[in-house]
Amino acid sequence: MGKSDDYDDALERLQVLMVETQAWTIDKGRRTVIVFEGRDSAGKDGAIKRLTEYMSPRQTRVVALPKPSDHDLSQWYFQRYTPLLPAAGETVLFNRSWYNRAGVEPVMGFCTPEQHEQFLKDAPRFEHMLADDGIVLIKLWLDISKKEQAERLAARVEDPLKRFKVSSLDAEAQARWDAYTEARDRMLAETDHRYAPWTVVATDRKKQARLNIIRHILRTIGGPGAKAEAPDPDVVFPAAGNGGKLFR
Amino acid sequence: MGKSDDYDDALERLQVLMVETQAWTIDKGRRTVIVFEGRDSAGKDGAIKRLTEYMSPRQTRVVALPKPSDHDLSQWYFQRYTPLLPAAGETVLFNRSWYNRAGVEPVMGFCTPEQHEQFLKDAPRFEHMLADDGIVLIKLWLDISKKEQAERLAARVEDPLKRFKVSSLDAEAQARWDAYTEARDRMLAETDHRYAPWTVVATDRKKQARLNIIRHILRTIGGPGAKAEAPDPDVVFPAAGNGGKLFR
Amino acid sequence: MGKSDDYDDALERLQVLMVETQAWTIDKGRRTVIVFEGRDSAGKDGAIKRLTEYMSPRQTRVVALPKPSDHDLSQWYFQRYTPLLPAAGETVLFNRSWYNRAGVEPVMGFCTPEQHEQFLKDAPRFEHMLADDGIVLIKLWLDISKKEQAERLAARVEDPLKRFKVSSLDAEAQARWDAYTEARDRMLAETDHRYAPWTVVATDRKKQARLNIIRHILRTIGGPGAKAEAPDPDVVFPAAGNGGKLFR
Amino acid sequence: MGKSDDYDDALERLQVLMVETQAWTIDKGRRTVIVFEGRDSAGKDGAIKRLTEYMSPRQTRVVALPKPSDHDLSQWYFQRYTPLLPAAGETVLFNRSWYNRAGVEPVMGFCTPEQHEQFLKDAPRFEHMLADDGIVLIKLWLDISKKEQAERLAARVEDPLKRFKVSSLDAEAQARWDAYTEARDRMLAETDHRYAPWTVVATDRKKQARLNIIRHILRTIGGPGAKAEAPDPDVVFPAAGNGGKLFR
Numbered sequence: 006m007g008k009s010d011d012y013d014d015a016l017e018r019l020q021v022l023m024v025e026t027q028a029w030t031i032d033k034g035r036r037t038v039i040v041f042e043g044r045d046s047a048g049k050d051g052a053i054k055r056l057t058e059y060m061s062p063r064q065t066r067v068v069a070l071p072k073p074s075d076h077d078l079s080q081w082y083f084q085r086y087t088p089l090l091p092a093a094g095e096t097v098l099f100n101r102s103w104y105n106r107a108g109v110e111p112v113m114g115f116c117t118p119e120q121h122e123q124f125l126k127d128a129p130r131f132e133h134m135l136a137d138d139g140i141v142l143i144k145l146w147l148d149i150s151k152k153e154q155a156e157r158l159a160a161r162v163e164d165p166l167k168r169f170k171v172s173s174l175d176a177e178a179q180a181r182w183d184a185y186t187e188a189r190d191r192m193l194a195e196t197d198h199r200y201a202p203w204t205v206v207a208t209d210r211k212k213q214a215r216l217n218i219i220r221h222i223l224r225t226i227g228g229p230g231a232k233a234e235a236p237d238p239d240v241v242f243p244a245a246g247n248g249g250k251l252f253r
Numbered sequence: 254m255g256k257s258d259d260y261d262d263a264l265e266r267l268q269v270l271m272v273e274t275q276a277w278t279i280d281k282g283r284r285t286v287i288v289f290e291g292r293d294s295a296g297k298d299g300a301i302k303r304l305t306e307y308m309s310p311r312q313t314r315v316v317a318l319p320k321p322s323d324h325d326l327s328q329w330y331f332q333r334y335t336p337l338l339p340a341a342g343e344t345v346l347f348n349r350s351w352y353n354r355a356g357v358e359p360v361m362g363f364c365t366p367e368q369h370e371q372f373l374k375d376a377p378r379f380e381h382m383l384a385d386d387g388i389v390l391i392k393l394w395l396d397i398s399k400k401e402q403a404e405r406l407a408a409r410v411e412d413p414l415k416r417f418k419v420s421s422l423d424a425e426a427q428a429r430w431d432a433y434t435e436a437r438d439r440m441l442a443e444t445d446h447r448y449a450p451w452t453v454v455a456t457d458r459k460k461q462a463r464l465n466i467i468r469h470i471l472r473t474i475g476g477p478g479a480k481a482e483a484p485d486p487d488v489v490f491p492a493a494g495n496g497g498k499l500f501r
Numbered sequence: 502m503g504k505s506d507d508y509d510d511a512l513e514r515l516q517v518l519m520v521e522t523q524a525w526t527i528d529k530g531r532r533t534v535i536v537f538e539g540r541d542s543a544g545k546d547g548a549i550k551r552l553t554e555y556m557s558p559r560q561t562r563v564v565a566l567p568k569p570s571d572h573d574l575s576q577w578y579f580q581r582y583t584p585l586l587p588a589a590g591e592t593v594l595f596n597r598s599w600y601n602r603a604g605v606e607p608v609m610g611f612c613t614p615e616q617h618e619q620f621l622k623d624a625p626r627f628e629h630m631l632a633d634d635g636i637v638l639i640k641l642w643l644d645i646s647k648k649e650q651a652e653r654l655a656a657r658v659e660d661p662l663k664r665f666k667v668s669s670l671d672a673e674a675q676a677r678w679d680a681y682t683e684a685r686d687r688m689l690a691e692t693d694h695r696y697a698p699w700t701v702v703a704t705d706r707k708k709q710a711r712l713n714i715i716r717h718i719l720r721t722i723g724g725p726g727a728k729a730e731a732p733d734p735d736v737v738f739p740a741a742g743n744g745g746k747l748f749r
Numbered sequence: 750m751g752k753s754d755d756y757d758d759a760l761e762r763l764q765v766l767m768v769e770t771q772a773w774t775i776d777k778g779r780r781t782v783i784v785f786e787g788r789d790s791a792g793k794d795g796a797i798k799r800l801t802e803y804m805s806p807r808q809t810r811v812v813a814l815p816k817p818s819d820h821d822l823s824q825w826y827f828q829r830y831t832p833l834l835p836a837a838g839e840t841v842l843f844n845r846s847w848y849n850r851a852g853v854e855p856v857m858g859f860c861t862p863e864q865h866e867q868f869l870k871d872a873p874r875f876e877h878m879l880a881d882d883g884i885v886l887i888k889l890w891l892d893i894s895k896k897e898q899a900e901r902l903a904a905r906v907e908d909p910l911k912r913f914k915v916s917s918l919d920a921e922a923q924a925r926w927d928a929y930t931e932a933r934d935r936m937l938a939e940t941d942h943r944y945a946p947w948t949v950v951a952t953d954r955k956k957q958a959r960l961n962i963i964r965h966i967l968r969t970i971g972g973p974g975a976k977a978e979a980p981d982p983d984v985v986f987p988a989a990g991n992g993g994k995l996f997r
């Protein structure tokens with residue numbers, strides 16, 4: 006039995022546990038929000054796909070909002086997101102989230118520096134309210150190295166199956182690498198708080214990262230998920246005091 | 254020319270000024286939220302009707318939400334309200350609002366004491382974010398005396414045109430007068446803050462109250478509205494340091 | 502007692518009957534759609550205001566849609582309207598409706614001649630389905646003379662309270678009078694069918710027209726409304742075989 | 750190279766063609782609706798998953814509505830579905846659709862016989878309007894044999910990954926097999942029309958069925974999809990004049 010079989014077996018065991026854990030959250034009426042953030046090609050789509058593959062379609066919502074319209078932009082910044090928050094028993098996964106305003110928006114000039122600053126103040130307040138309301142908030146930063154990203158973006162362009170993944174912003178991901186790094190560091194520093202801490206996941210090794218992400222989510226949700234083995238601390242670790250592990 | 258003509262003339266002058274003021278807010282893209290709170294029959298419907306009579310139907314939204322469903326109740330408390338917040342140029346009037354959780358809900362036992370306490374903490378945080386986002390928030394408490402309320406509720410039952418105003422909760426308004434007073438006092442004390450202060454309006458004299466409400470709103474919005482004469486300080490006054498003017 | 506008092510008394514009696522009739526439709530779970538169509542300033546807003554003044558806010562919905570967005574325009578034509586159709590016990594009033602595509606759109610060139618033709622075929626099919634589903638459909642054409650319209654549009658411009666009623670299309674109402682007449686005649690001829698017939702109301706005399714509109718609606722809804730006196734047949738009459746009564 | 754590799758290769762080639770075809774529909778602004786109907790475990794979920802795996806998340810919508818609420822049930826029958834119809838460039842897949850009223854609802858007694866009859870009249874009229882509006886409608890009946898269904902339902906119960914697929918209605922699928930057959934036959938006979946014909950797919954052999962479904966969809970959409978090889982006529986065939994091929 007080879008490496009790939011090991012991965013498939015491990016993944017399937019975790020997916021079974023996820024099904025069991027979700028049945029428990031539904032039964033208890035627990036509400037869960039999982040935020041997936043990270044640079045382009047860091048592995049958000051792939052991790053979400055494996056995580057949700059066998060989850061209940063009725064109680065699970067994957068949210069990937071399109072670019073805001075002018076009408077959206079004239080409203081309260083969080084207004085696009087609040088209608089999507091979970092009701093009892095629901096799990097909502099945000100594939101990119103309100104944290105656009107701490108990453109792509111300031112880096113690409115889609116918001117003003119003042120809006121960026123305001124957001125860094127508002128996000129913890131907003132999340133604090135959700136947490137006080139009883140919502141479990143899991144925030145993941147998927148961290149990829151510059152070299153790995155370059156390879157994935159190049160491979161994408163060649164792959165006819167990934168046509169809809171290729172975006173006009175891809176070129177900027179490498180060109181503005183340092184600006185994105187700086188934005189990320191501020192975001193992790195200023196929006197990491199005990200009601201909704203950031204967890205960093207190193208994703209250069211995709212399969213390993215996926216298994217570790219699911220392990221972390223299971224253990225954070227709890228219930229049957231508590232039985233999951235601990236994620237590898239070199240792959241999944243708290244943003245605070247991370248000992249310089251982030252890719253540069 | 255009698256009293257009623259005076260009222261009609263004054264009202265019309267204020268409505269003209271409201272039209273002019275709204276045209277200015279639309280032009281500037283300003284967003285305005287006006288919260289009308291108060292006991293049953295305190296005059297919320299009547300004031301809103303006069304205020305909005307000639308306002309732009311497209312840029313004005315009057316919100317009177319039905320009782321929350323079980324699904325609503327399992328979500329974040331503010332989730333029912335956020336989709337209704339204004340976009341650029343819009344004025345949104347809440348005929349009762351999130352403050353249900355500081356009034357009818359705790360008094361009638363529709364929420365737990367813990368939810369009541371949590372709400373009193375959350376409301377200022379929520380409003381602080383809206384204000385930081387640039388939304389103008391005007392919060393009005395329409396204050397009626399026990400005797401006047403008793404008369405209005407009794408008259409309502411007799412009036413075939415007010416059939417849809419009569420509610421099963423009307424009887425409780427008088428029976429639980431003191432509990433409502435206590436809830437109001439806590440609400441005014443704990444959710445009055447500089448980003449969104451409470452303004453109290455004495456409404457036993459309906460017509461006078463309506464004129465004063467519109468004057469206060471015009472002056473708070475500003476622009477052409479700044480030309481409105483000041484409301485009578487015995488009728489409209491800040492909740493903080495009100496010198497014991499509230500009805501008991 | 503003068504003319505105006507007579508009108509006020511008659512209106513109030515009809516409003517009381519409307520309240521009684523709506524209570525009956527709510528109790529029976531009946532669904533009602535009332536379509537108000539007519540040229541600019543024909544009196545749609547005023548009639549709707551009097552009709553709905555005391556109706557149940559929770560069970561009544563007045564719909565006046567903004568201009569469709571490009572996204573709307575790329576969807577099925579009726580898609581904007583269907584989410585607004587009534588649930589059990591609800592009354593929905595359309596202040597202009599899907600019939601835009603038989604009036605302002607072809608006259609002003611906002612749709613193609615093919616879309617106009619298609620609509621004239623689709624509207625009866627669409628309404629037939631609603632009627633088969635048990636929805637009561639009342640379609641009113643408010644008919645104003647060219648001279649009266651000219652006077653009302655001119656008066657509007659002078660009136661600071663009607664600022665939000667004045668539209669850039671007003672000038673075209675008179676300039677394209679004949680084209681609007683032709684569009685109206687085709688609409689009445691091709692979309693009048695037994696599941697949802699058109700009723701024409703002459704509205705040059707506003708107050709008389711309002712009373713007659715409410716009488717017609719009451720009698721068509723039935724229940725307690727059947728007690729309303731018959732509308733004046735010179736003011737309210739079926740579009741089919743109307744003996745040339747329409748204004749030109 | 751074994752059978753499974755053949756399937757994987759063929760599937761991938763079709764998925765590449767689907768990506769290319771969707772890019773063409775987006776470019777042309779074409780709107781596509783694909784209805785997946787069939788008994789429990791006939792393979793709807795699996796086919797949709799393979800079909801959509803690489804499609805554009807922004808332009809593709811998979812719709813699987815929950816049980817209607819009482820409020821829904823009091824509205825126009827098609828009202829739940831119309832907001833989900835495609836805008837320009839969108840592809841909408843219904844995993845079960847309005848045809849519930851021709852299958853599970855009459856068989857399980859969730860609608861009256863009159864509602865069932867009315868639906869059989871309305872569905873073609875509704876679809877005719879959509880087709881006239883330019884929407885491409887592809888309706889697929891996934892046909893499974895009684896024996897194969899029994900095996901799949903039994904296997905499902907054992908599989909911890911399929912926990913959320915198991916439903917309280919599963920037991921009825923076999924018990925009421927003949928009633929479902931009868932309902933299917935009436936549906937195919939009465940709602941097959943040239944604006945939106947039914948296509949039947951034999952799904953006892955899952956992988957073969959999936960490939961043939963995608964081929965049929967590609968060729969029906971056209972553009973680059975026209976290059977797809979024709980589906981096997983023993984697997985995919987028109988509902989009308991099918992020569993008795995349906996499973997019993």
